Structures are given as structure tokens and as C-alpha cells.
Amino acid sequence: xxxxxxxxxxxxxxxxxxxxxxxxxxxxxxxxxxxxxxxxxxxxxxxxxxxxxxxxxxxxxxxxxxxxxxxxxxxxxxxxxxxxxxxxxxxxxxxxxxxxxxxxxxxxxxxxxxxxxxxxxxxxxxxxxxxxxxxxxxxxxxxxxxxxxxxxxxxxxxxxxxxxxxxxxxxxxxxxxxxxxxxxxxxxxxxxxxxxxxxxxxxxxxxxxxxxxxxxxxxxxxxxxxxxxxxxxxxxxxxxxxxxxxxxxxxxxxxxxxxxxxxxxxxxxxxxxxxxxxxxxxxxxxxxxxxxxxxxxxxxxxxx
Numbered sequence: 334x335x336x337x338x339x340x341x342x343x344x345x346x347x348x349x350x351x352x353x354x355x356x357x358x359x360x361x362x363x364x365x366x367x368x369x370x371x372x373x374x375x376x377x378x379x380x381x382x383x384x385x386x387x388x389x390x391x392x393x394x395x396x397x398x399x400x401x402x403x404x405x406x407x408x409x410x411x412x413x414x415x416x417x418x419x420x421x422x423x424x425x426x427x428x429x430x431x432x433x434x435x436x437x438x439x440x441x442x443x444x445x446x447x448x449x450x451x452x453x454x455x456x457x458x459x460x461x462x463x464x465x466x467x468x469x470x471x472x473x474x475x476x477x478x479x480x481x482x483x484x485x486x487x488x489x490x491x492x493x494x495x496x497x498x499x500x501x502x503x504x505x506x507x508x509x510x511x512x513x514x515x516x517x518x519x520x521x522x523x524x525x526x527x528x529x530x531x532x533x534x535x536x537x538x539x540x541x542x543x544x545x546x547x548x549x550x551x552x553x554x555x556x557x558x559x560x561x562x563x564x565x566x567x568x569x570x571x572x573x574x575x576x577x578x579x580x581x582x583x584x585x586x587x588x589x590x591x592x593x594x595x596x597x598x599x600x601x602x603x604x605x606x607x608x609x610x611x612x613x614x615x616x617x618x619x620x621x622x623x624x625x626x627x628x629x630x631x632x633x634x635x636x637x
Contacts, residue, residue, distance in 0.1 A: 411473075413476050414475065415473065415474045415476065415478075415479055415628050415629045416471055416472075416473060416627075416629065417469070417471070417472050417473065417474050417482070417541075417546075417626070417627065417628045417629075418467070418469055418471055418472075418626075418627045419467075419469035419537045419541075419624065419625070419626050419627075420466060420467050420468055420469070420624075420625050420627070421465060421468065421621045421624060421625070422463050422464075422465050422623075422625050423463065423464045423465065423466075423589065423619050423621070424461070424464075425454075425461075425464065429617060430454060430461060432613045432614055432617075433454055433520075433614075434452070434454055434455075435613070436505070436591070436609060436611065436614070437450070437452050437454065437518065437591050437592050439609070440518065440592075440605065440606060440609065441592075443605060444598070444605075445598075445599045445602055448594050448598060448602070449594055449596070450518070450592050450593075450594050451594065452591070452592050453590055453591055453592055453593065454591065454592075464589050464590070464591070465625075466500075466530070466589055467549060468533050468534055468537040468549065468624065469537045469541060469546075470511075470546075470547060470548075470549050472541060472546040473546075474544060474546075474628060478544050479628050479629075482540060482541070482544055482628075483628070483633060485543055486537065486635075487635055489539060489540055490624065490635055490637065493532060493536060495529050495532055495637045497620065497621065497622040497637060498620070499525075499618045499620045499621075500522050500523060500618070500619050500621070501522075501523045501617060501618055501619075502520045502521060502523065502614055502619070503521050503523050503611075504520075504521045504607065504611070505518060505520060505521070505606040505611065506518075506519050506521060506588070506603075506606060506607060507519075507598045507602065507603045507606055508588070509597070513597075514595070515595060516593065516594050516595075516596070516597055517590045517591075517593045518590070518591050518592040518593070518594075518606060519588035519589060519590050519591065520588060520589045520591055520614075521587075521588050522589065528584075530583075530584065530587050531583060531584065533624065534550070534583060534587075537549065550583045550586045621637070622636065623635055623636050623637060
């Protein structure tokens with residue numbers, strides 16, 4: 334199943350890697366650095382601090398895959414366009430980070446064909462990175478759409494009955510983005526008892542549909558309906574579209590990406606991921622208290 338091209342794949346977050354020379358072809362990267370597992374000596378930074386530094390520094394005025402581990406930008410830089418992403422963010426604890434890192438390391442060490450697996454858990458300098466559950470595709474808003482979109486989404490969120498909630502995880506899988514230019518090692522998320530993830534997805538899709546943007550995990554037909562809604566459908570049409578979306582269950586699509594590669598994993602690598610021993614993650618519980626809306630380099634945290 335093809336999944337969304339994440340915001341970090343657009344070189345908007347800190348998961349990109351820089352080659353030694355911007356003018357030389359990217360070489361096969363060595364095994365990623367292993368973080369020294371030492372007990373933390375300082376208290377964690379407040380959550381709002383991370384929003385201030387949610388984007389990496391641009392190192393080129395043009396799109397150059399050599400600067401980003403061979404990745405190609407799906408949304409080109411255009412003046413007046415604002416890459417936008419709605420998501421739930423998670424900073425694993427040190428113990429959870431160690432467990433996740435061990436899972437990625439085992440699959441990397443046992444992979445066939447010597448594929449280069451890039452961890453999303455930490456940067457090339459060993460700094461821990463946030464993980465996320467996507468609630469939208471990477472879409473593009475025009476300058477004049479930024480404020481009304483954020484107001485629309487915030488209004489929908491405030492009118493919902495969603496409260497802070499916890500999710501658990503189950504199983505690993507390899508999935509591709511829509512363009513099949515990258516493959517992601519993902520951790521599947523269990524369905525919440527109150528189905529909050531599907532509700533949040535519906536709110537995000539509905540908000541973006543008002544601005545002609547396609548839904549996440551939706552069909553081309555739904556994108557056509559979104560375009561119609563942008564021109565101003567009747568209240569009855571909008572309600573019918575929302576009701577149609579409400580009955581769809583995308584619980585099997587929600588996931589957290591742990592690593593990526595440019596080459597499609599072999600059938601054996603996919604089987605090995607599906608059979609991976611995840612007993613160390615049985616007690617993992619992830620709490621979400623806010624939804625993040627990233628428009629350009631600005632991140633807005635909306636409490637739930």
C-alpha cells in the first residue's frame with residue numbers, strides 16, 4: 334500500500350543528511366552512528382522549544398538530492414507556495430528510543446542486498462529526532478490561504494469531542510511513498526478505543542478540502558470532490574462528503590516511520606520486518622495532547 338510522502342522527506346525537518354561535498358555523487362553511507370546509551374543528566378526541554386527549531390537550515394538555493402541523502406523533493410520551491418503538513422508528534426523517552434534503535438539496527442544488520450537504511454530516530458550528529466503520525470499529505474497552500482486554513486482546522490478541532498489520548502503499536506512493515514521513490518520502515522499503530530485517529534484524519538481532510546487539497550489515504554474521486562468544494566458547494570453537498578468520509582476506517586494506515594531507504598527492500602527483508610520480535614515494545618504507550626500544523630517553517634501546536 335502506497336503511503337504519504339512525509340514532511341521530513343521534503344527536507345523541511347531534520348531527517349535530511351548532507352554529503353561531504355555538494356558537487357560529488359552521494360556515496361553508499363556507512364552504518365549509522367550508534368547513540369551512546371547514557372542516563373540523561375538534564376531535564377527534558379519543554380515541548381514548545383522543539384517547535385522553534387522544527388526545520389533544518391537550508392544549505393542550497395536549489396533542490397539537490399546530494400544534500401539530502403539522495404532524496405528528491407516532491408514539492409518544488411515556488412514563491413508564494415507554503416508546504417503544509419498536519420501531524421501528531423512524539424519524542425520517545427530515552428528508554429523507548431533505545432528499544433526502537435535496537436529494532437532498526439537488527440533489521441539493518443540483517444538486510445539483504447546491502448541496502449542503505451537511514452534512521453529517522455536521530456540526525457547524522459547523533460541528536461534525537463521527533464517521530465510523528467501523519468494526518469495529511471504534504472500539501473501546498475497559497476500565502477492568502479494560510480490564516481483561513483489554520484482558523485478552519487482549529488474551529489473543527491475545538492468543536493470535536495477529542496481529548497488527550499494514548500496509542501499503542503503493533504508490527505513493522507515496509508511501505509512506499511506515493512511516487513515509489515522511497516520506502517519506509519514503519520511501526521503500525523493500534524486502533525484507539527474511541528477511534529480518535531480516524532476522527533482527527535477526518536477533521537484534517539475536511540479542512541484541507543475547503544482549500545482544494547487532496548485527502549490523506551483517500552481516493553482520486555475524493556480529490557475531485559475537494560476541488561468542487563473549493564469553488565463553494567452547497568451545504569448539503571459538503572455534509573454528504575463529510576458523512577461519506579466519516580464511515581471510512583483507515584486504522585490500518587496509521588503508522589510511525591522509523592527509517593527509510595531509496596531501494597525497495599527485498600521480499601525477504603519485508604518478511605523479516607513483519608516477523609520482527611517486538612516484545613520489548615509491548616508496554617509502549619504514546620500519549621498525544623496536541624496536533625501540530627506546520628505551514629512553511631512555522632509550527633502551530635493546537636491542544637486537544
